[in-house]
Amino acid sequence: MxxxxxxxxxxxxxxxxxxxxxxxxxxxxxxxxxxxxxxxxxxxxxxxxxxxxxxxxxxxFAQGFCYNCFQTAPEAEDCVLKPETCRAHLGEARDLEFAEKHCLIPHYVYLAVASGIKVGITRNTQIPTRWIDQGAWKAVIVAEVPNRHIAGVMEVFLKEFYADKTNWRSMLKNELAENIDVLAEKQKAIERLPEELKQYVKHDETVWELNYPxxxxxxxxxxxxxxxxxxxxxxxxxxxxxxxxxxxxxxxxxxxxxxxxxxxxxx
Ligand SMILES: [Zn+2]
Structure with missing residues (x-):
């Protein structure tokens, strides 16, 4: 081949x-x-x-862009890495058409375990892709929110209690942190949310599990x-x-x- x-x-x-x-x-x-x-x-x-x-x-630059596109392309806008800074819901973005498809759509806030437990967000179309890309072996959806900005705000809140990065060395060594009960953590995360964000909680008990080749x-x-x-x-x-x-x-x-x-x- x-x-x-x-x-x-x-x-x-x-x-x-x-x-x-x-x-x-x-x-x-x-x-x-x-x-x-x-x-x-x-x-x-x-x-x-x-x-x-x-x-x-x-x-x-930023995993594959030329300098010009890094500065101007909608795929390289700040809100990709910092969703709480997304302003698409206010009608502001590098490219509004792109933002309509990528920012102004339902997003999930999730907890996933790759090495330790972490919080993250992703577009609703990126499940389980996002988790696989991070090497997570277990994940639960905490909430479904109407746009990227709200997802970012919720994530910022939960970052006080959970990491938002994967330790890639632990992930690759397959240190699974098997003691973590993701459904119990989901309950804790829900209780930690401020009232105005609780309306977006997704009430189900689905636990995703992923095996890697x-x-x-x-x-x-x-x-x-x-x-x-x-x-x-x-x-x-x-x-x-x-x-x-x-x-x-x-x-x-x-x-x-x-x-x-x-x-x-x-x-
Ligand atoms: Zn370019």
Missing amino acids: EASGNLSKMKTRIEGNQVEYHLHLAEEQIKMNDIIGKEITLQYQHQINCVACGKKTSKS VIDFPLKPKSLSFDKEAEISGVLKGIKGQYMLLDQDRVLNIRKHNGYLVSLTAE
């Missing part, structure tokens, strides 16, 4: 609880689960194309980068989050290399 193209985050789906990954390189769609256990080689072609405009860029987890994950080495090869031990796990505890964050032109071979 051989393919080449610009990297973008792996597409995911679930079959039962099992996560399946597809990597799109130009026209090719590689079923990554099928090449786990095989020797793979990724060769960086020393070219980065902006994920928004496609132009060559010597450096990637991994043969061996790294004991001491060492992060690889195409900026340091153009050729990366080894046995693919599995995939978790947006990381490819290779032998000798090496891990490659695909998202960090969005827009990088690479070729992939697998034996």
